[in-house]
Amino acid sequence: MLCALLAGCSTKPDDPDDDTDARPSPSASPRGERWQPKPGLDWQWQLSGRLDPDVDVPVYDIDGFDHDASVVRKLQARGVRVICYINAGAWEDWRPDADDFPKRLLGRGNGWEGERWLDIRQLDVLRPLIAKRFDMCRQKGFDAVEPDQMDGYENRTGFPLTARHQLDFNRMLSRLARERGLAVALKNDVDQVRELLDDFDFAVNEECAAYRECEKLKPFVDAGKAVFHVEYRLKAAQFCEQSRKLGLSSLVKRLDLDAWRQSCADAR
Template identity: 55%
Template sequence: MSRNPTDRWQPQPGTPWQWQLSGELDLTVDVPVYDVDWEVPRGVVDRLHADGRRVIGYLSVGTAEEYRSDVGGFPAEVVGAALGDWPDERWLDVRRIDLLATVLLRRLDVCREKGFDAVEPDNVDAWTHQTGFPLTAEDQLRFNRWIAGAAHDRGLAVGLKNDVAQAADLVDDFDFAVNEECLRFSECRALDPFVAAGKAVLHVEYGMSPTKFGRTAPVRGFSSMLKNRRLDAYRVTHPGG
């Protein structure tokens, strides 16, 4: 697909969405935006486009996932500690863009070739975790801006995943934000710069009953859902959203 790198889609605050990374994909949810794994077949992206949807591709850029076919492309020296509750993922040394670029840029190329409108690069907050590497805030900013620029070079919009501590610094580099559990961690206000800039915040909470979720105050301008942590088809929207 030929793209003009300056002609990017940008979701607006409050845009409804569906996020599904596991289970049989339900492509019938009546929303304008889907977020799915970057390795779905091209036909899935085409089907969603034919139904009038925009499509975001989820890909981890801050970890090596053992189940990905290209994981062997990461040199051992850039693969660090295991990622919390995800033993099949290990943190990457984001200081070493020179050693990460081949794999990560190829993934972005695949997303462009499949026709994705945007990408959601995950695990871009390594500097706040125990990674096995002495990462700094500046290391993370440099890496995050690099991945955003690489997506933009391919005509893809790009979302800032979590990394709320640097949201104000990165709002100009990213086209929207994706957030998990900012209500639980009292971090939602850190993403206000995105809403103020007319950029969507695609937000999920986990582990609540629908009743409890409905009693929480909606976050102004956010696109909020209650999801299962495994990110299957289950989806509850906020009644006040």
């Protein structure tokens, strides 16, 4: 009943019989149906400050390292689906596993303090490191994972990344998540939406209205998959009407992604 009320469930996880993927760890959850968020769901995205657990929405997106299983359980106890935010394409110097990443993988800074782009061509090295993070999300009981920094090929990373490298890396992320029974988001990377649509269960996007890219996310909505979207610089009146027409789940947020939010669902 909860699955139907909140967004339904999707098809069974993908068959992992592909020699480019890591097998799930022995602790991975049994295969079954994974969550499939539907278009139009309201949501809360909070990555900084003291978590406000009382926002009346059916979906939360929170930092996977910063919150333990009890936080996830409390949200789920009132019918909330919970997404695990994990940085996948960039290294963060404050994470507990930061020393596990070989220095040769670290590229230019990405504009955020303490972060550097990763060499996503090195799939064999990155796969077990990211798999461990996804295992953490699964063990804490999250419903889905949001891997961040999935468009390095469009940035100055310090590595000669191509669109092909990005597709291979992003598909690896998808398979690792789905093997663990987790729904998985395509974060930004709007120029590869059509190639990656089948590999991802929903999308998370920053500032598609400011960059006039929201139409590129329409294939997700057309496929019955949610697009969770935020704007930082625009006011609700500048983009919410278009967002509603496109079927996006849109918010205005501050850049530090604290508890404050304004939802397009309320800005009518």
